[in-house]
Amino acid sequence: MKSTIEEVALVLKLLGDKTRLKMVKILESRECCVCELVHLFDMSQPAISQHLRKLRDVGLIIESRKGQWVYYGLNKQYENFPFVCTLLNQLPSQEGLLESLEKQGLRVMCD
Template sequence: MSTVEIEKTAMLLKLLGDKTRLTMVKILDSHDCCVCEFVEMFKMSQPGVSQHVRKLKDVGIVSETRRGQWVIYSLNKQSEYYPFIQDLLNHLPSQDFKLLELEEQGLRISCD
């Protein structure tokens, strides 16, 4: 493993060492979400959620798609980091219960 690969891996681990960002990535691995859903899921402010998403977007882990005035985020499976992230995510428990809770509250994709 080259020094560059170790540097990239260290950067990824630091980025994903944040519980909120790690949970977001796990959710985005199987479900696209908008910021408003993450706001409800994590009980955080919209600027706080946006800051987490921006950090993931800046390194190319997360991509965005516009739907009208809304921005929908997904895991960028074309990223050079995706194989590493996928391997990491395989060791984590599903976070689908967070989406089910949103659905039960009528808050899943509340921005359509």
């Protein structure tokens, strides 16, 4: 089903920011908590939270609290999820970032 021009423009605008685009690509690999993402970007924690909020507000990602951590992941129920996936396929993998997080012992495991 086609979306309207306005709806698609909104998604593209959100993903037209390199921080958010990279963020979403990372979340495609696996859920991350905020503090993990803070380590992956040269930016303050509030800046990361604000980007996550924008993505969550349109339904592109969902949050789930696990203890004191809040995890974010792609929302597979999002109406434009398949479209977003085709966009993300265009991007180089960011899994190396997550691996180096783990090597640095910065991965947060809370299960």
